[in-house]
Amino acid sequence: MQEYYVNIMTNKSGTLYTGITNNLERRVYEHKNKLIEGFTKRYNITQLVYFASGNDVTAAITMEKRIKGMLRSKKIELIKTINPHFQDLSESWFDCGNKEGV
Numbered sequence: 001m002q003e004y005y006v007n008i009m010t011n012k013s014g015t016l017y018t019g020i021t022n023n024l025e026r027r028v029y030e031h032k033n034k035l036i037e038g039f040t041k042r043y044n045i046t047q048l049v050y051f052a053s054g055n056d057v058t059a060a061i062t063m064e065k066r067i068k069g070m071l072r073s074k075k076i077e078l079i080k081t082i083n084p085h086f087q088d089l090s091e092s093w094f095d096c097g098n099k100e101g102v
Contacts, residue, residue, distance in 0.1 A: 004060035006067065008050035008079055009040065010086070016075055017045045020064045024051060028090045047088040050079045 005024040009017045009031060017040055021027035028048050034041045054060055067075060083089060
């Protein structure tokens with residue numbers, strides 16, 4: 001059964017990005033290595049601070065849209081439910097040879 005992930009990523013300035021994927025590790029790797037053109041590359045969004053998973057793609061899309069529609073303060077509250085210190089949840093996933101692990 002396929003698993004889907006809704007994730008929130010950030011950068012050193014605290015800019016938030018919400019996305020959805022069926023392969024969280026691959027997608028985070030792409031963002032960390034700036035392989036995808038667009039917002040995350042332009043704003044150096046490389047830190048995974050929140051994710052939730054499930055096997056219902058419709059529910060995942062609904063959750064992504066709900067998060068995107070939230071006020072910033074509500075997104076921060078959501079992140080803090082699983083990650084109160086805004087640690088990069090993927091910091092040990094990759095070893096790419098630099099101090100940030102990206």
